[in-house]
Amino acid sequence: MALEDFRADAMRCTRCSYCKWIPFSLVKSWEFSKGCPSVDYNNFHNYSGGGRLLTMLSLMDGRSEVTDQVVDIAYKCQLCGNCDVTCKVCRYDMEPLAGIREFRRTLNEQGHVPATYPAIIARFRESGNLFGVSQARRANWADGLGLKQLGAGGVDKTEIVFHAGCRYSFDPSLKTAVRAAASVLKRAGVDFALDSAEGCCGGKPYDMGYREDFVEMAKANLARWSAAGVKTVVTPCATCFHTFTRLYPEIGSTVKVLHTVQLVDRLIKDGSLKLTKSVPMTVTYHDPCHLGRQGEPYVPWNGQEVKIYGQAVVYDPPRPRYIGAYGVYDAPREVLRAIPGVELIEMERSKEAAWCCGAGGSVREAYPEFNAWTAGQRVQEAKSTGAEAIATACPGCEKNFAEAVSADGAKMKVLDVLELVEQAL
Ligand code: SF4
Numbered sequence: 226m227a228l229e230d231f232r233a234d235a236m237r238c239t240r241c242s243y244c245k246w247i248p249f250s251l252v253k254s255w256e257f258s259k260g261c262p263s264v265d266y267n268n269f270h271n272y273s274g275g276g277r278l279l280t281m282l283s284l285m286d287g288r289s290e291v292t293d294q295v296v297d298i299a300y301k302c303q304l305c306g307n308c309d310v311t312c313k314v315c316r317y318d319m320e321p322l323a324g325i326r327e328f329r330r331t332l333n334e335q336g337h338v339p340a341t342y343p344a345i346i347a348r349f350r351e352s353g354n355l356f357g358v359s360q361a362r363r364a365n366w367a368d369g370l371g372l373k374q375l376g377a378g379g380v381d382k383t384e385i386v387f388h389a390g391c392r393y394s395f396d397p398s399l400k401t402a403v404r405a406a407a408s409v410l411k412r413a414g415v416d417f418a419l420d421s422a423e424g425c426c427g428g429k430p431y432d433m434g435y436r437e438d439f440v441e442m443a444k445a446n447l448a449r450w451s452a453a454g455v456k457t458v459v460t461p462c463a464t465c466f467h468t469f470t471r472l473y474p475e476i477g478s479t480v481k482v483l484h485t486v487q488l489v490d491r492l493i494k495d496g497s498l499k500l501t502k503s504v505p506m507t508v509t510y511h512d513p514c515h516l517g518r519q520g521e522p523y524v525p526w527n528g529q530e531v532k533i534y535g536q537a538v539v540y541d542p543p544r545p546r547y548i549g550a551y552g553v554y555d556a557p558r559e560v561l562r563a564i565p566g567v568e569l570i571e572m573e574r575s576k577e578a579a580w581c582c583g584a585g586g587s588v589r590e591a592y593p594e595f596n597a598w599t600a601g602q603r604v605q606e607a608k609s610t611g612a613e614a615i616a617t618a619c620p621g622c623e624k625n626f627a628e629a630v631s632a633d634g635a636k637m638k639v640l641d642v643l644e645l646v647e648q649a650l
């Protein structure tokens with residue numbers, strides 16, 4: 226793709242501003258009606274999905290040039306995808322989110338990136354992960370769990386591999402959640418192995434616009450899985466899930482991917498997991514963007530853009546439309562409802578209308594104040610439900626909410642769904 230491939234979208238944008246809100250049919254109150262953290266925080270049209278398309282068009286037409294402000298507009302966005310969902314309620318065939326990603330890739334290739342990016346990508350290239358920690362320590366989180374290892378003196382083959390991801394592997398504050406996820410699968414008798422040579426999924430470099438780094442990381446993972454006979458990858462990380470399901474197929478992956486909440490939902494339903502202990506708690510569930518509205522299955526498309534009567538742009542054959550409605554919404558909710566004692570209370574903005582945790586699109590790394598503000602907004606919404614805990618299914622969301630709850634002084638617990646499952650076993 227190239228920026229020019231989004232010219233039709235940019236020209237078709239009617240500046241209606243619908244992408245600044247959640248779909249109007251889902252609005253329950255003025256307080257929680259906004260959908261785009263970026264335009265809400267920056268309070269200027271160019272920071273919305275439509276505003277970014279407008280900025281791209283101006284650059285393509287040579288009416289403006291890349292300034293620090295343009296760089297800020299391109300990257301101060303969580304790539305949460307709310308604009309993609311709301312735009313498609315009224316429009317056909319527009320892809321604001323894909324356009325913003327291409328905007329970033331183009332600027333990145335020209336050397337225009339936020340100040341923190343060079344150090345971050347250097348860490349990825351030197352150590353193979355976001356944190357710059359030795360890869361030899363990647364599986365330390367699983368010490369003492371007695372899990373099967375792929376490679377490093379363990380097994381040579383496995384049909385199911387457990388991919389923890391960088392955050393779970395190296396952030397000690399998230400260790401309880403990832404250990405719970407692996408322990409629950411083991412208790413259910415799932416025959417899986419950890420990958421001793423697990424590499425970063427590449428999702429973060431992709432979002433930062435470092436497309437070649439992403440391809441390199443993806444190919445390394447796919448080659449190792451292929452050699453080991455892996456048929457299914459199970460991950461507790463929503464970002465890895467999205468990367469494997471939506472981005473890897475673009476470079477030829479056919480591996481089956483499950484988020485741990487999907488697998489655990491099946492294990493509860495087929496009787497492999499029996500939740501017997503009561504966990505009395507009111508819980509509100511936060512849909513991670515990468516598992517929810519961006520967690521829809523990949524649909525291959527190899528068509529072309531054509532013009533009717535030299536005017537209207539259409540796609541032949543029709544392009545798949547990712548509208549956010551078919552993300553992974555039911556599995557985490559059904560798992561929570563299966564836990565004795567848990568009462569699930571929905572936030573006003575849920576499923577495809579969920580407000581982002583703030584961490585997406587590398588905003589956590591590049592714009593810490595904006596990241597914290599966005600997470601704080603979601604914590605206020607969670608508090609308004611009266612729930613005792615926020616449960617989620619993504620390490621980025623969990624980390625952000627834990628910090629935001631602490632900053633707020635709220636009494637809420639922040640948990641992964643599978644931590645609650647483990648308590649119920
Ligand atoms: S991107 Fe879509 S929703 Fe946003 S202003 Fe343009 S047409 Fe409207």
Ligand code: SF4
Nearest residue numbers: 261274302305306308
């Ligand atoms: S991806 Fe999210 S933060 Fe970025 S413009 Fe769209 S709605 Fe706003």
